[in-house]
Amino acid sequence: MNFIFQKIRELTEINSLSKNEQLIQGILNAIDEKLVSKGEILPSVNAMIKEFGFARETIAKAYKELISRGIIKSTNRLGYFVAIEDTEQILKVALVLFNFDVFQEDLYRNFKEGLGENVHLDIFFHHNNIETFESILSNMKGKYGMYVIAPIPHPKTTELLKSIPANRLLMIDRYVPVDEEVSYIVQEFEEPAYQAFASLSERIKEFEEIIFFFKPSSAEPIDILKAFKRFLKDFEVKGTVKTAYVPGSVKAGKVYFTINNSELWVIIKDTIAKNLQLGKDVGILSHNDDTVKEIVCNGITTFSVNFGEMGKKAAEYVLDRQKIQEVMPTVLLRRNSL
Structure with missing residues (x-):
């Protein structure tokens, strides 16, 4: 139980996370980091109240959410248990992009295909609007096992991204300094x-x-x-x-x-x-290259990273969780237009 308490306590320092989100994410982190195993008993509601002082309803809601995801199970007499060790079997992923331009569609298609059918994927667009970006991150906190985000270059962005546990965040497209442990697959400009x-x-x-x-x-x-x-x-x-x-x-x-x-x-x-x-x-x-620019008027000259490859690499990270910090090469594609 001490491991569970420890992982939850680590998240209590993140002020933007609700108590419910701290409980859910703390338990998920403990399972993912092999600190607890399948079949092990989790702290009772009373033990959680004593340890953190959270309301009974808050703790019950967190456990109910984890039960609905199939991650834990409960019995009337014995309490709550870890149901699976591989939480990625039912992994929910949030993908946050600027918009759905053609090159972003290429990234999305390869990312979705790379994840396969056993991962639930939701996609959001912030359109480079910091209020929209903040609202999206606020509403999704604690609801996903992995957050793949193309951030906005803005003074508020770093603190917003710090609300997401580093081991569940992957930055793509643009880099914003957050934490040295955060993984990223980005481009330079x-x-x-x-x-x-x-x-x-x-x-x-x-x-x-x-x-x-x-x-x-x-x-x-x-x-x-x-x-x-x-x-x-x-x-x-x-x-x-x-x-x-x-x-x-x-x-x-x-x-x-x-x-x-x-x-x-x-x-x-x-x-x-x-x-x-x-x-x-x-x-x-x-x-930013795409298939249309390759074809129209015998080809438009571009310089671009390979967004399809970025999507593939992002999917690989989500599935294997091997830390990655990569700046993808930009390639000049000389065609008819110049």
């Missing part, structure tokens, strides 16, 4: 973007200038903007940063770079409408 621009420098110089459409206060990484400005200076390339593309404004002699896919399709549509040849009259560069 500034240096890979700079290297992509540098590799394309001679090609870009065939045009009059390169225009980068960057939306401040959006999900678009500020590090890419830093890399772009550094590239213009180091390679003496003429370039401009604008907040948005104006439909119909595409001109010959320009290279257009956008992170936003909706904007990308409008630029391509206007290029075709004005009978401009992509890759010759107009250059286009995009971030």
Whole structure:
């Protein structure tokens, strides 16, 4: 019983966890860490009250939740027992993404396939809104065995993520410093973007200038903007940063770079409408690759991590819980558009 008390007590320091969530997660952690085995008796409700001073209803609710998940069982006369040691047999996973863009769909599909049929998966989208992100994390705490989260770069994010036990959190896509024990599978932005621009420098110089459409206060990484400005200076390339593309404004002699896919399709549509040849009259560069960009107009040049591979790696982590801290490589895919 002391092991159970110890794992619960560790979570009482996390103020954002309710008492009910502390009890559930503490027991789950004790089982996962092999501190208690199948068939072992759990502390009685009275023992829990004496140890933590929690209300009887709170403890009963936590035990009821664990019973409903099939993790523990109870008998009227003997109390509560551990029913299974492999809690992952009925693992519930929360996946939190920015949105459901095409490349995120590739991540999701490979993640879901990698998990298999014996894992319950719920997906949420925060749309780079910190209030939405906070609400999602608040509502899901204590309800899942694993949390796979693409975090928002925001001053509040670190504390929000600290409310999730480190051994049940996997950060994907973007890294936010939380705890050295937290696993992550992420990408870097500034240096890979700079290297992509540098590799394309001679090609870009065939045009009059390169225009980068960057939306401040959006999900678009500020590090890419830093890399772009550094590239213009180091390679003496003429370039401009604008907040948005104006439909119909595409001109010959320009290279257009956008992170936003909706904007990308409008630029391509206007290029075709004005009978401009992509890759010759107009250059286009995009971030985050997907199958459509590989096909449309004989291919759009991109620099991107492999989101499908990120999804596969995330699924592997959820299933085997082997600590991972990986920054995935960004690859420049040169195609017809530039």
